[in-house]
Amino acid sequence: MSLSPTRVFAALNAVRPLDEASPVLGKAVVLGGSVAGLLAARVLSDHAESVVIIDRDDLQVTGGRPGVPQGTQLHALLPGGFLQLERLFPGFREQAVAQGAVGAPPEARRNYLDGRLKVVVPDDADSLAGSRPLLERLIRQQVLRLPNVKTITARGTGLVIDGSVVTGVRCDVGGVTGVESGDLVVDAMGRSSRLSEWLEQSGWEKPVTRRMTVDLNYATALFRRTETNPAATVVLALHTPAVSSDVAGAAFFAIEDGRWMAMMAGYGDNRPGRTAQDFVRRLREQFPPEFGEVAGNEMLGDVQTYRHSDSRRRDFHALRRFPARLVSVGDAVASFNPVYGQGITAAALHAACLSTYLRAGSNLDEPAREFFAAQKVVVDAAWSLSTSADLALPHVDGPYPRGYRLSSWASRQIVAATVTDVGIARRFNEVVSLREHPGTLARPGVILGALRANRRAR
Ligand SMILES: Cc1cc2nc3c(=O)[nH]c(=O)nc-3n(C[C@H](O)[C@H](O)[C@H](O)COP(=O)(O)OP(=O)(O)OC[C@H]3O[C@@H](n4cnc5c(N)ncnc54)[C@H](O)[C@@H]3O)c2cc1C
Incomplete structure (x- = not known):
């Protein structure tokens, strides 16, 4: 009997790592070592003798990296994602705070809607604030601490498929082509993943890609923070389309190394805050006074901008022909309007789907349909939340x-x-x-x- 989406969701939110490892795989290969790949690797470490994470960037380098261009932009860790991280890595919060992440319990989070301060939900779940490179580094440290996980710096260039089973990945290491064989391959190559093309080139169906244009313009800037323990560490302000403003929303978070990270976003031709002067002026003029106070501090570096064209999803669940021992996770499957901050949390739920699939003793020599069916519940949920809000925007015209x-x-x-x-x-x-x-x-x-x-x- 199949469970309702609500029940699937509740079960995924309760998934915990195995107490005792029970490997059913020799080697698992994860393509892409960002958040989704790392979380998948954490789950696979319970089920495989070894896990290899392949990324085109050197993952030992700390700070921003070219493979994750969105890394300069403000990233919210939703309380749902934080709970998942605590389950996968007990003690995550303490270790994150020790390395500079800033606590964001409910009383330290403020939300404004059209200038009105929302009520606080005192018993809401906890969360954390930090820059995107810090959050990724914290997760990476936890995963690479596992004795059976290692990383390789290489660019994935294709799949090795034997009959109807994926048996490995083709890689390019500094111009030299090689193969990394594995008993399960995970695509975590982000929204520009080439998996669909690789499947097509090998004579398999490629998934339908659905898109919703959002035309979002992000701008993020850092400011010096003098308060060690500010009362509010995560502050968001959204403008609904009913309010006439060229800025759809702004936020500022307390992050590591005594800094504030502030962001503002606009849609279509509205590109607010591209220069330091414009950024500061708009924070002062269009948002509650605390935004102006943050903007009154010294700006550190330049304003970093980012354009996000569309939300997109690839419907792997709907494919009639798909090779066995292959799954896809994270933004490679679905990436949403970043204003809603869902990406990391969705990736954690995809990892929970993988855990459920492997624990169930599924036949790995068949396409991973049970996995994709559970993942569809997560993708549908996140997609419906982000696209239904986006459909209210004047420049979005369906579907x-x-x-x-x-x-x-x-x-x-x-x-x-x-x-x-x-x-x-x-x-x-x-x-x-x-x-x-x-x-x-x-x-x-x-x-x-x-x-x-x-x-x-x-
Ligand atoms: C502007 C912006 C703001 C965002 N804000 C938030 C937020 O507030 N909260 C939130 O939760 N999420 C946010 N997101 C989404 C979040 O960044 C992603 O959901 C999250 O990083 C998980 O993505 P991922 O691991 O699937 O892919 P990515 O983070 O894109 O990583 C893909 C990885 O694959 C590697 N790779 C790609 N191709 C190859 C190849 N051929 N071979 C080897 N390696 C390869 C890349 O180097 C990279 O490491 C935001 C996104 C954007 C664009």
Whole structure:
């Protein structure tokens, strides 16, 4: 009997690493050593005698790296993702804080919607703030501490397929071609993954890629932070399309090495904050006073910009022909409008899908359909959250799902109620941080509660 998406979601959120290793694989090969690849490697270390992570970048180098160009931009770790990291790496929080990450418990997080401060959910889950390179480094340290995991610096160039089974990966190491054989291959090459083309070149079907144009422009800047223990460490402010502003949102986080990281975003032709002067002015003029206070500090370095064209997903679950011993995780499967901060958390849930698939003793000589079916639940959930919000943007023109008008009305009610009602805000936070399935918000009780809260607030 197949489980409902809500139950699949609850089960994935409860997945814990195995107490005792039970290898069913000799060697697993993970292509891509960023967050999704590292989390997959953590899971595989329980099921394989050895795990090899291949990345075109040298992963021993700390700080930003070319393979992750988004690394300069502000990255939120949603509480759902933080919980997953704590499960995979017990004691993660303590070690992260010891290396400079900044605690972001519920009372230290502030959220503004159209300039109105939202209620705090006091019993919400904990989280952390830090730069993207720090978060990735912390995860990498935990994974590379495992005795059966190692990394290789090489560029993956194709698959080795024997009949209907993937048996390895072709690699280029400094111009020399080689093969890394493995009993399971994981594609974690990010949103530009070439896996679809590799499959097609080998005579297999390639997945349909669905896209939704978002045309998002990000700008991030660093400021000196003088407070050692600021009261608010994670502050976000969103403008709904109803508010006329060329800045869709801004945020600032306390990060390692006594710095604030501030971000602002606009859509389409709106490219706010590209120069230092413009960045500071807009933070002061268009956001609550605390944004102006952060912008009053010394700016460290230049404003870093990033353009994100679309949300995209590759529907591996729908392929009729797919080779065995091959899976894909993270942004390679689905990457969303980054404003919602879902990527790391979604990657952690994909790792949970992999753990569930391998624990179930699935037949690895068949295509990994059970894995892709569970992953589809995660992708559908994150996709529906991000694209339904994006469809409300004036420059986005579909595709609109069935029942869109009703669902967008209901979500506007719920979002408005999160400003004043702790109960609705709690449920909403659980869903947007991918701890609960979005279906739990569509219940009549939640919508009625939101309507009542909005009436009270008027
Ligand atoms: C502007 C922006 C802001 C974001 N903000 C957030 C946020 O606030 N919160 C959040 O959770 N997520 C955010 N994300 C998403 C987040 O960055 C990703 O979801 C996360 O990094 C996981 O991605 P990944 O590991 O699948 O792929 P990536 O991080 O893109 O990594 C892919 C890896 O594959 C390697 N690689 C690629 N091709 C090859 C090859 N042929 N051979 C070998 N190696 C290869 C690359 O070097 C890289 O290491 C943001 C994204 C963007 C663009």
